[in-house]
Amino acid sequence: MPIIxxxxxxxxxxxxxxxxxxxLTVNKGEFVYLVGRTGSGKSSLLKTLYAxxxxxxxxxxxxxxxxxxxxxxxxxxxxxKLGIVFQDFRxxxxxxxxxxxxxxxxxTGWKDKKAMDEKINEVLEQVGLKxxxxxxxxxxxxxxxxxxxxxxxxxxxxxLILADEPTGNLDPITTDEIMTLLLSIAQKTNAAxxxxxxxxxxxxxxxxxxxxxxxxxxxxxxTIDNL
Ligand SMILES: Nc1ncnc2c1ncn2[C@@H]1O[C@H](COP(=O)(O)OP(=O)(O)OP(=O)(O)O)[C@@H](O)[C@H]1O
Numbered sequence: 001m002p003i004i005x006x007x008x009x010x011x012x013x014x015x016x017x018x019x020x021x022x023x024l025t026v027n028k029g030e031f032v033y034l035v036g037r038t039g040s041g042k043s044s045l046l047k048t049l050y051a052x053x054x055x056x057x058x059x060x061x062x063x064x065x066x067x068x069x070x071x072x073x074x075x076x077x078x079x080x081k082l083g084i085v086f087q088d089f090r091x092x093x094x095x096x097x098x099x100x101x102x103x104x105x106x107x108t109g110w111k112d113k114k115a116m117d118e119k120i121n122e123v124l125e126q127v128g129l130k131x132x133x134x135x136x137x138x139x140x141x142x143x144x145x146x147x148x149x150x151x152x153x154x155x156x157x158x159x160l161i162l163a164d165e166p167t168g169n170l171d172p173i174t175t176d177e178i179m180t181l182l183l184s185i186a187q188k189t190n191a192a193x194x195x196x197x198x199x200x201x202x203x204x205x206x207x208x209x210x211x212x213x214x215x216x217x218x219x220x221x222x223t224i225d226n227l
Contacts, residue, residue: 035198
């Protein structure tokens with residue numbers, strides 16, 4: 001069953017058409033790179049997938065939700081089924097790691113304290129940071145903060161993880177660690193991952209399906225030599 005199915009979608013930023021006639025299917029557990037030059041529409045495509053940009057032309061179903069003309073009330077239900085990872089981590093700076101995670105759980109409807117504690121432990125274990133639950137974000141390295149960001153994305157057991165340049169701020173060794181983590185998550189949890197990246201070293205080292213935005217189009221199964 002596809003996790004993402006986009007058909008004949010046109011994607012706009014305001015009046016500007018950014019992508020035309022987008023057709024894309026991503027299946028359960030697939031790892032997909034999204035590449036393309038700056039300004040070619042990678043973020044716009046990701047934003048469409050998590051309903052930050054409204055879809056008005058064409059059809060798209062993401063984790064079972066129809067995106068076209070989605071009512072704002074439905075957006076939180078879609079987001080709950082997604083994990084979103086950003087380049088700049090976006091952790092709350094005034095609270096420790098566990099409280100950052102608890103904040104998201106509460107915001108997504110969790111109530112039971114014991115269940116929340118268990119979930120926080122579980123996702124920190126998944127990203128190898130169980131011993132850092134009480135650290136403040138500023139006490140952690142960039143790679144560790146990115147792991148917390150990934151842990152946060154895992155809280156609601158998503159079937160789709162959208163990652164916008166998750167290694168963009170990291171050195172090569174930390175980048176390798178984060179890539180290994182993301183690939184193992186795709187394998188263990190069977191979540192599909194769509195990862196926007198500029199880092200062609202990563203793409204070469206960890207080959208996977210390549211989707212490319214270019215000239216207002218989305219090109220599937222692009223190859224490394226025509227990036
Ligand atoms: N909020 C916005 N309002 C209007 N136009 C925008 C907005 N955000 C992006 N755009 C325009 O839409 C086009 C696609 O931008 P987008 O951010 O999707 O590209 P990108 O491939 O993700 O680039 P980058 O790699 O720099 O993140 C660009 O021409 C950009 O200027």
